[in-house]
Amino acid sequence: MTRELFRTVMDLSEKKRKNEEVISRELLETRYKKSYETLCGRLKDAQCRLRTDYVESIREISELASDTVYMDFSQQEEVDRLLDRCCEIYTRRHNIFMKNLLIALQRTIMDCVEDSGQKEEVS
Numbered sequence: 001m002t003r004e005l006f007r008t009v010m011d012l013s014e015k016k017r018k019n020e021e022v023i024s025r026e027l028l029e030t031r032y033k034k035s036y037e038t039l040c041g042r043l044k045d046a047q048c049r050l051r052t053d054y055v056e057s058i059r060e061i062s063e064l065a066s067d068t069v070y071m072d073f074s075q076q077e078e079v080d081r082l083l084d085r086c087c088e089i090y091t092r093r094h095n096i097f098m099k100n101l102l103i104a105l106q107r108t109i110m111d112c113v114e115d116s117g118q119k120e121e122v123s
Contacts, residue, residue, distance in 0.1 A: 002057070002095035005050040012043040057093055061101045064089065068109065073116035082109055 016039055019028065028036045064085055071078050086102045086109075 002050065002053045002093065002097060005046060005053060006095070006097075008046045009043065009050050012039065012046055015039060016043055053093075054097060057095075057098045057101065060089055060093070061098075061105060065105055065108075068112065071112075073109075073112045079109060079113055 019032075019036065019039070023032060064082070068082065071082065073079060083106060086106055090098060090102050
């Protein structure tokens with residue numbers, strides 16, 4: 001959903017920008033007022049929906065990340081379960097924003113696994 005919303009926001013922003021470049025402010029406020037206000041309303045609505053989707057994505061990542069404080073990173077089953085949850089979330093929220101957040105979380109998980117292994121070797 002986010003990918004389509006992002007594209008919609010970009011398209012509407014570009015259309016608004018072009019209108020503002022080509023058409024005088026006076027004409028936008030008079031002759032083209034209704035269509036310009038409709039365009040601005042559609043843009044604002046799409047931006048709000050995209051923002052909501054981003055906030056929900058961050059909330060979902062935060063919940064997943066907060067679960068890591070209870071993990072025993074030396075237990076491969078726990079690590080696998082957490083990485084599987086990352087994949088499940090990405091399947092539901094397939095977009096570049098979520099992808100980058102999940103990659104960062106997965107890297108952090110693997111760093112924790114590595115740090116856990118090093119502590120065991122030192123002991």
